[in-house]
Each structure stands twice: as structure tokens, then as C-alpha cells.
Amino acid sequence: MRIIKTAVAAAVAVTMLGSVAAKAQEIVIKFSHVTNGTTHPKAVAANEFAKRVNEQMKGRVRVDVFGGGSLYNDDDLLIELIKGKSVQMGSPSLSKFETMTKKFRVFDLPFLFDDIEAVNRFQKSAEGQNLLRSMEKKGILGLTFWHNGMKQMSANKPLMSPSDAKGLKFRVQQSDVLVAQMEALGATAQKLAFKEVYGALQTGVVDAQENTWSNIYSKKFFEVQDGVTETNHGIIDYAVVVSRRFWEGLPSDIRTDLERILAETTADRNKKSYELNQASRAKILENGGTIRTLNADQRAAWVKTMKPVWAQFEDEIGKDLIKAAQASN
Numbered sequence: 001m002r003i004i005k006t007a008v009a010a011a012v013a014v015t016m017l018g019s020v021a022a023k024a025q026e027i028v029i030k031f032s033h034v035t036n037g038t039t040h041p042k043a044v045a046a047n048e049f050a051k052r053v054n055e056q057m058k059g060r061v062r063v064d065v066f067g068g069g070s071l072y073n074d075d076d077l078l079i080e081l082i083k084g085k086s087v088q089m090g091s092p093s094l095s096k097f098e099t100m101t102k103k104f105r106v107f108d109l110p111f112l113f114d115d116i117e118a119v120n121r122f123q124k125s126a127e128g129q130n131l132l133r134s135m136e137k138k139g140i141l142g143l144t145f146w147h148n149g150m151k152q153m154s155a156n157k158p159l160m161s162p163s164d165a166k167g168l169k170f171r172v173q174q175s176d177v178l179v180a181q182m183e184a185l186g187a188t189a190q191k192l193a194f195k196e197v198y199g200a201l202q203t204g205v206v207d208a209q210e211n212t213w214s215n216i217y218s219k220k221f222f223e224v225q226d227g228v229t230e231t232n233h234g235i236i237d238y239a240v241v242v243s244r245r246f247w248e249g250l251p252s253d254i255r256t257d258l259e260r261i262l263a264e265t266t267a268d269r270n271k272k273s274y275e276l277n278q279a280s281r282a283k284i285l286e287n288g289g290t291i292r293t294l295n296a297d298q299r300a301a302w303v304k305t306m307k308p309v310w311a312q313f314e315d316e317i318g319k320d321l322i323k324a325a326q327a328s329n
């Protein structure tokens, strides 16, 4: 009897040790981004990715999502990803990679893409996929693209013609193309972190901004602006990026599983981004926001004023890359 008891105790101890060891080996991925809300394309995609990893790779990998800029703003995130210690993954907008690669500037050229479907085709092309590897030397790997949607303009006064923007100060993301775009309108631009935009609009530090319906709705920018003009003049999309140092240190079977889950999540979520943005547009109206639309002539005037910005950046982006992006329309 004593022998049986001892054997059982030993077996229990081995099992417990085993699970402690398994627990100790669990790889934790901190995923940082700046948006939030249960209907925002990126916030939903990040949570969905984490949920799937945490179910399917239980005990091996855990993804913890830090949204709303609660861990890092996007500038700090990129610096920390290079170090690869305090954060492992994130999904900044493509306009935030200014210090990592000049190639991503293609995504900021005004009136380049007709719609998010065209953006999708370009990202899936060989040229688009190559862009994901353009930051490798800096220590950051792009794994995939996530969609948000087309950008609209808002201001503390009605914006119908480009001359309405003259003299206004626009908040822009960290991108010199976006600064040049506002200067083409006779406006000025101030680069500010996403977290600071609502306060800056509210207190008059800036007069205007550009963003997608889902960002304008989830961050309530429409509440502190006269209205939003439906310009569809550019895009906000994301690169899901990982610290190269961290990624290359993972066992290859773990990398393969993470890549599969990310690809599945991306396919499911990217299909829904247009819908989510349209729902945010409707919510802005429901909540008392003003939306102004442009007729074809009015829109043509915005195109004529902003498109010359391309010439300033085509050498560093590369004419062939711009052509490939145009061909996706």
C-alpha cells in the first residue's frame, strides 16, 4: 500500500512539474497599437488574432493586446520593437514608418488609390509584398497588411473647395508626404500622436485633421469639428510588424503556427473593414455629426490642388512603385 501511495505521489509531482515547466516556457507576445473600440477594424483584428493564438497555441504562446496607446504610441513602439525586449508586435499605420523606410510613402500620395479594393490588390502584388521586407535591416519585419480605409477631411469650418483649407493648421501623422499635401492646400501641418488629436482639436491647437470614418467616430473627432467632408483622398492602412530579434529567436514551428493564424485573421478581418467604416459613418450622423459630400467638379478641384505633391516624392519612392500602385486601380 505504501509503495502504491508513493508511486501516486511521485506521478502527481511529475505531472505538476511538467505543467510548471510548460507554463514557464509559454512565450508571451505583447501587441501594441493605438486605436480602440469594439467596432474599429484594427482593434477588432488585434483582439481576434490574440484570441485565436491564445486558444490554438494555449500553453505555448500567449498574445496580450495593449490598445489605445496604453503601452506605447506608434513612434516609441518602433524604437522598442528594434530592441525587441519590452514589446514584440504591433500594427502602426503605414504613414508612421517614416524613419524606417521611405518606400511606404507611396501609400500617402493623395488620390493614388480609388478604393480599399485597389489598396488590397497592390498590397498582395509582388511589389506590395516586397515592402513588408523593406525594414529588415533596421530590425523590424512586416508580416502582413491590415486594412482600415479611406481618409476624409474635417475642420472647424466647412471644407468644400481646396481654398477653404487655406491658412488652417492640420494635424497629420508622422509623414512628410502628408505635410506637403497640406502645404499644397495653403495650410500648415503639425505632426501629433493619435492620442493627442482630440485635445488638440478641442483646444484649437490645430483646426483640422484627416482620418478614416472609424477613427473619426471611435475618437469622437466629429464632436469637436464643424463637419467632415467626404474626400476619400487617401488611405490609412496598417503593417503588422514584429521585432526581428524576437522573431528569429522563435522555434520554427511556433513561427509557422503564428503565421498561419495571422493569415487567417487577416483574410477574415480585411473583408470587413469597409463595412465597419460605413457603420462608423452612419454613427457619426446618428450622433449629430455633419458630413458634407462633394460633386464631381468639386472633387476634381481637390485632386488638381493635391496631386502635384507626387512629383516631390517620386524619386525616393521610385516611379515604378508608383506605377505598380496605380495599376491596381
Ligand code: LMR
Pocket: 034, 035, 042, 092, 093, 148, 173, 193, 194, 211, 215, 236
Ligand atoms: C492616426 O494616427 O491618425 C492613425 O494612424 C491611428 C491609427 O492607428 O489608425
